[in-house]
Amino acid sequence: MRQPPIGLEIVKEQTDDEEFAPENSSSVSVRRESNQFSLQESESHYQKANRVLPGGTTRVTVKRMPVPIYMDHGEGAYLVDVDGNRYLDLVNNYTVLVHGHAFDPVSTAVKQQIEKGSCYANPTDSEIKLANILTERVPxxxxxxxxxxxxxxxxxxxxxxxxxxxRAKIAKLxxxxxxAYDWVEVSENSTPDNWGDKEPLSTPFCAGVPESVLSETIVLPMNDVETSRELLLRNSEDLACIIVDxxxxxxGLIQLSQDYLIMLREVATEKNIVLISDEVLNFRYAYDGISxxxxxxxxxxxxxxxxxxxxxxxxxxxxxDIMSVFDSSKGRPKLPHGGTFAANPISMVAGVACMEYLTEESFLHLNALGDRARSGIEELAKRRKLPISVTGVGSMFRFHLVENAPTSNRAAFVPPKADSIHKEISERLLAHGVMIPSDTSACCSTVMTFADIDHLLTSLEAVIDEMPDFATRLKASQIERES
Ligand SMILES: Cc1ncc(COP(=O)(O)O)c(C=O)c1O
Structure with missing residues (x-):
């Protein structure tokens, strides 16, 4: 039975300790009100981490609430932190854990393989098995x-x-x-201040990006068929690929329109440009993938x-034909590809075990959970007359603090006031035993139940009620967006 962390109260206040002031978090901090709930162990881990890791973490995506929550273990749909607090996990390591934590078939496969050794310089049967699963499923x-x-x-x-x-250039949205490959990072975090007009500018992702990377990356406006077609045709002689999710x-977790996808295929075929579908995240949409x-x-x-x-x-x-650039059977290939841990048997056997349980039937359940979450949030917004909309398909959902669901990244852009509301919602949800990413996009796993999703929905409503001046802040964020 799920145990929300009891006694966790979230209050608006500055943290006492500057050293641990949240870098990319709102000023919400967590106060321990009773002996039953504590983040003491996480705090102590964080202090030690700060001595040896820049900023105390290894992933920029680790949130400080106000300290990172250190996990002890996962069990099914739940996570238990080092202080013993338990959370429904709607992050799932950013969509990885489609069967939740410590999924028995995966654990068993990994244990059996580790007994036989963790990696060799030689191939194993398991990589053929996993490759077969992908080739059989994905047209x-x-x-x-x-x-x-x-x-x-x-x-x-x-x-x-x-x-x-x-050819050298690439096109992306x-x-x-x-x-984290330099070219695909271009314009990843463009803002209204630098994204340019109808034809997006190539903006650097971080300090030190070479000018050549910017000029070799053509940035397409999302779901704008005509402008994108024009940009692609203008650069077609130099374009190696178009990469899209x-x-x-x-x-914004927004689908590309059918017209847009058709245009990409047409231009790629006409101009011999390689069309890449990035399904690293969205393969979890369907048995044969999202494409x-x-x-x-x-x-x-x-x-x-x-x-x-x-x-x-x-x-x-x-x-x-294209994959033959990797083929080294007749000598040095056009593209030599190696990697000490590529196709390591532990990852391979874990992948096979996971995929074998990701059946057509399991997708019905997974996607029904997502439907329940999306319709539940929409219903809540309607009932409470709140300008909140939802995007996403399948097991993925994300809510936006705008009345109509956005259809492009620009419409989904989150200005600072809205950002602080999103973060506060995710932080307050912790007190209800629910963990979602701070941008409030989340995903389900096959081991979740409809009761879990209902718990998210009732918690979300409770959080909205708890938040002082929620409606006023929403209005202020809308004014900020329009200005
Ligand atoms: C669409 C997409 N492509 C690529 C990546 C990078 O994958 P990784 O974090 O395994 O390097 C991610 C990670 O979230 C992703 O969502």
Whole structure:
């Protein structure tokens, strides 16, 4: 039985200790009101971490609430932190854990493999099994190459497109996230101050981005068919690939329209540009992946997250012709690809076990949970007359503090006042035993029940009631957005 952390009270106040002031969190902090709830152990871990890790963490995505919550273990749909607090986990390590935590078939497969050794310089049967699963399920995939992360999969897909076409430039959508490869990071975090007009400007993601990277990346406006077509045609002679996520999460978890997807395929075919569908995150939408579900026909697909069952993984898949750039059977290939841990047997067996349980039937349940969450939030907004909308499909959902669901990254842009509301909602939900990402986009796992989703919905309503001046703050955020 779920136990929300008792006695956790969230109050608006500054943290006492400057050293641990939240960097990218609102000024909400957590006060321990009773002996039953404490973040004392997490605080103590964080103090030690600050001595050896820059900013005390290893991932920029780790939130401080006001300190990072250190986990002890996961069990099914739940997480238990080092202080013993228990949370319904709607983060699932950013969509990886499609069967929740410590999923028995995965744990068993990993234990059996580890007894036989963790990695060798030689291939194993398990990589053939996992590759077979992908080629059998995904129409666009005839051959597969494994990597250790989604970032690496994207990197090798882009390099494969360059090796295949002999061209250098890439095209991507404004606001879309594809991991940490320099070119795909361009314009990932563009803002109204720098994103330019109808034709998006190429903006650097971080300090030190070379000018050449910016000029080699063509940035497309999301769901704007005509402007994107024009940009692609103008640059077609130099374009190696177009990389898209059919429902880019950080750009608002918004689907690309059918017209837009058709235009991308048409231009790519006409101009011999490699079309890459990045399914690192959205492969969890359907048995055969999100491209197939939307009748989108890419040349290459990148995978990651769920296909490793919770272990590090990535993969590039596609038609034999393009994938042959990796083929080293007849000497040095056009694109040599290795990697000490590529296709390591632990990730492979975990992936096989996970995927075998990700059946067509399991998707019915998974996506029904997502439907319940989306319709529940919409119903709550309607009942309480709140300008809140929801995007996402399948097991993924995200809510927006605007009346009409946005259809582009620009419409989904979250200005500072709205951002602080999103963060406060996610922080207050902790007190109800619910964990969602701070941008309030979340995902379900197959081990969740409808009662879990209902718990999220009642908690969300309670949080809205608890938040002082919620309606006034929403209004202020709308004025800020319009200004
Ligand atoms: C669409 C997409 N591509 C690539 C990546 C990078 O994957 P990884 O974090 O495994 O490097 C992510 C990660 O969230 C992603 O969502």
């Amino acid at each position: 666009a995939v005839e051959k597969v190459r494994f990597t250790n992360s989604g970032t690496e999969a994207v990197l090798f897909a882009v390099k494969a497109a360059r090796a295949y076409t002999g 404004e606001g879309a996230y594809h991991g 059919v429902m880019p999460s950080r750009a 197939a579900a939307f009748s989108f026909e890419p040349d290459l697909i990148t995978f990651g997250k769920v296909i490793g069952g919770g272990l590090p993984i990535g993969a590039v898949g596609g038609v034999t």
